[in-house]
Amino acid sequence: xxxxxxxxxxxxxxxxxxxxxxxxxxxxxxxxxxxxxxxxxxxxxxxxxxxxxxxxxxxxxxxxxxxxxxxxxxxxxxxxxxxxxxxxxxxxxxxxxxxxxxxxxxxxxxxxxxxxxxxxxxxxxxxxxxxxxxxxxxxxxxxxxxxxxxxxxxxxxxxxxxxxxxxxxxxxxxxxxxxxxxxxxxxxxxxxxxxxxxxxxxxxxxxxxxxxxxxxxxxxxxxxxxxxxxxxxxxxxxxxxxxxxxxxxxxxxxxxxxxxxxxxxxxxxxxxxxxxxxxxxxxxxxxxxxxxxxxxxxxxxxxxxxxxxxxxxxxxxxxxxxxxxxxxxxxxxxxxxxxxxxxxxxxxxxxxxxxxxxxxxxxxxxxxxxxxxxxxxxxxxxxxxxxxxxxxxxxxxxxxx
Ligand SMILES: Cc1cc2nc3c(=O)[nH]c(=O)nc-3n(C[C@H](O)[C@H](O)[C@H](O)COP(=O)(O)OP(=O)(O)OC[C@H]3O[C@@H](n4cnc5c(N)ncnc54)[C@H](O)[C@@H]3O)c2cc1C
Numbered sequence: 139x140x141x142x143x144x145x146x147x148x149x150x151x152x153x154x155x156x157x158x159x160x161x162x163x164x165x166x167x168x169x170x171x172x173x174x175x176x177x178x179x180x181x182x183x184x185x186x187x188x189x190x191x192x193x194x195x196x197x198x199x200x201x202x203x204x205x206x207x208x209x210x211x212x213x214x215x216x217x218x219x220x221x222x223x224x225x226x227x228x229x230x231x232x233x234x235x236x237x238x239x240x241x242x243x244x245x246x247x248x249x250x251x252x253x254x255x256x257x258x259x260x261x262x263x264x265x266x267x268x269x270x271x272x273x274x275x276x277x278x279x280x281x282x283x284x285x286x287x288x289x290x291x292x293x294x295x296x297x298x299x300x301x302x303x304x305x306x307x308x309x310x311x312x313x314x315x316x317x318x319x320x321x322x323x324x325x326x327x328x329x330x331x332x333x334x335x336x337x338x339x340x341x342x343x344x345x346x347x348x349x350x351x352x353x354x355x356x357x358x359x360x361x362x363x364x365x366x367x368x369x370x371x372x373x374x375x376x377x378x379x380x381x382x383x384x385x386x387x388x389x390x391x392x393x394x395x396x397x398x399x400x401x402x403x404x405x406x407x408x409x410x411x412x413x414x415x416x417x418x419x420x421x422x423x424x425x426x427x428x429x430x431x432x433x434x435x436x437x438x439x440x441x442x443x444x445x446x447x448x449x450x451x452x453x454x455x456x457x458x459x460x461x462x463x464x465x466x467x468x469x470x471x472x473x474x475x476x477x478x479x480x481x482x483x484x485x486x487x488x489x490x491x492x493x494x495x496x497x498x499x500x501x502x503x504x505x506x507x508x509x510x511x512x513x514x515x516x517x518x519x520x521x522x523x524x525x526x527x528x529x530x531x532x533x534x535x536x537x538x539x
Contacts, residue, residue, distance in 0.1 A: 209485030210356035246500030316429035333480030
């Protein structure tokens, strides 16, 4: 069973590394600036709160984007660049400290180029990545991305996700027609089956309503809003247990390391010039508790013996470091939309694949390119039903890879 799981995962990895790639095509002070990014005040939305609870955001907003993660921030920039009036509502404008979305495949890097966002991997101590060393039962193989046809800078990138997202947000907020506001969207505003905007709470807790002919929901893997917009059946086959290693080197420079261990894979890649991320895949039915120390015990006794010798000491130190171990579910959800006039879903809110594929950001950026290109020739979004019908082609186009 465990053997089948490993072989299955290895197959999926090999396939998706190819798939993801085939999607068509210093200093500390800078890092601190990137992490504590302030967004231009003039890009904060104008609001007409009535001071009695429910206020209303007014203006000429054409598109509301919910969530400024990888998908939402990249989309806001792209639509803003095309002249669209965009209002982005993001729950937390601070740099998120999370371990999802740290490895951008070369295909995703190509999408950044297409979107004019490639400078977002600059000044964040991002590392270049050319592939993986694959280890199984003491044997090693080198898996490189097929990059022969491209210029030498077209490779994968690894980084702190929060730093990268702040760079995307800053680019979006630099456009005069994009407003980026901190707020939590609580529900979609629906009238006669058409989404007309959103209800949200701003930073001070004031309830507001924003209106636009099109609302694009990009609220990520824990989406609260997708329920009415797609068939949201989520599978969680395993969890990633993540922590950061320091004072060690991977077996090959510019390569991650993937160990196909029993019962499940262990992954290492750099996230800065001094830190290595370790992700241990733990099957869902067997998840030890972090709080009572069972997880640390599991990692030290069952996982550590399979770790490469050059990483072993740092692995143990990282596991023993208080508060270092974190857990995220590896969610899988097919993209099955319920077509709804006035609303659209992209990013993890719409579609998720196992995180070991490291494909989520590439898919999200690829979807941004497709949606931007579809919306580009439209000058009037007011006929929600016609726009909804027109955007159906998105689902066909995103499959032509
Ligand atoms: C453990 C793990 C590791 C991963 N590793 C990789 C990897 O190495 N490479 C890769 O390409 N992908 C990876 N992924 C997948 C990747 O993280 C996602 O595909 C990607 O982040 C999706 O971008 P998104 O914009 O849809 O969502 P997110 O980046 O999650 O952004 C969603 C945004 O919406 C905001 N938001 C949420 N709810 C609301 C609300 N109600 N109102 C307003 N704002 C809201 C959030 O604050 C957030 O900023 C990983 C996933 C996991 C779970």
